[in-house]
Amino acid sequence: MSEIVVSKFGGSSLADSNQFKKVKDIVFSNKKRKFIVPSAPGKRYKDDEKITDLLFQCYNSIENKEKFIETFKIIEDRYIQICNELELDLDILSYCEEIKNTVYQNKSLDYIVSRGEYLNAIVLAAYLGFKFVDAAEVIVFLEDGKLNFDETQSRLYKMSLEYDYAVIPGFYGATDKGIVKVFSRGGSDFSGSLVANGVNASLYENWTDVSGFLKADPRIVDHPRHIEKITYKELRELSYMGASVLHEDAVFPVKKSKIPIQIRNTNSPMDEGTLILSDFESPKYPKTITGIAGKKDFTVIAIEKMLMNEEKGFLRKLLSIIEDNDISVEHIPSGIDSVSLIISDEELRNKLDKVIEEIRTKLNPDSVEVYPNMALMAVVGKGMIRTRGISARLFTALKEQQINVRMISQGSSEINIIIGIENEDFESAVNAVYYAFEQANI
């Protein structure tokens, strides 16, 4: 069988007709690029609006028909402009009409916000002359909203036997009853990974607006160094901790089959980008780290109770309270008679008072304190934990910037150290650590 490359193009790569032209050149420059997964058009300039964000606004104004039509018109105009500038013989307005008519019968959020990818894939398929395959036919969800992985893989495989070249919209799929479901934001990366695995691709390309994964977020560090190669595991840690270039779950579908992921830049297609691999040889004791990422806005709930260590079931009861309130915990650092829960503010929204009350009544602790405004910074790298001097360099850099460390946690995978700091210190902490290791790399 001939080799297949799956190429996902993000919103920034398809923001306007000029970007579409770059995408066409890229796709046609390699015949192996057979299955293309587009996102919805992203921002054309800094203060522009992403189509998906406009669709969220449409959903919010659905009760007010006039407002809905007004916002939807901005979306329609973007697609019309793209089609006109590409001189496409495609009646995109009829697809928009179909959506407007369906919206009032089907008011589901998922249906509405998925239409950006749907329309964009129709336009891109027409422009490339590829078959349009609706993700609702091949990305299969169960009634409870979870992905039906096996069925999805089998449908995608069948699709690859049926069509040589196709465009499949990212971000959504549907249940067998045709109810559209979306992945979380940025989920087209995950769709691309599902397609790559389903069609037995030899490579999953993820085209974006940066020349690969950088050692730190370029919005925080000025021109960070680029990462040539990274393992799935390291990447998962960095993307989970906020390196938004690739969706945090995008590694899973291709992990078992070890299909490499390559991050590439649509605006600079000659750059090699970053190769994400299952594993590769690297120095056992590296001089430096692979990357830094982080997120703001966490709250710490610190609980103390004398002889907590001897009280059987204490942690189980504590975690049951958290589970019953449908909250995910980020970290659980513990001492002998103390334990802390680190939870994102988003998870805790409107639930904090209730959780604290339940901890007090059900666990009878000596104290429960709440500390808001914490940021988490992940410093990631294979082998760094066992390398002498790495943590000394890290904490010296923070000390030199007078940054107060509130929490330290070493992931059990031994490829990351997570550091809790004040929200307001986040940017300077990332810069301090980045430059400390940048010097070590010379």
Ligand SMILES: Nc1ncnc2c1ncn2[C@@H]1O[C@H](COP(=O)(O)OP(=O)(O)O)[C@@H](O)[C@H]1O
């Ligand atoms: N470590 C990092 N390396 C590269 N880019 C990063 C990193 N952390 C955050 N980013 C941001 O991720 C952006 C690309 O992701 P995204 O906006 O989702 O692109 P797309 O629209 O192509 O899917 C970059 O423009 C950059 O600002």
Ligand SMILES: N[C@@H](CC(=O)OP(=O)(O)O)C(=O)O
């Ligand atoms: N358009 C969706 C899905 C997506 O993956 O977009 P992007 O590839 O532009 O991050 C979103 O904005 O969430």
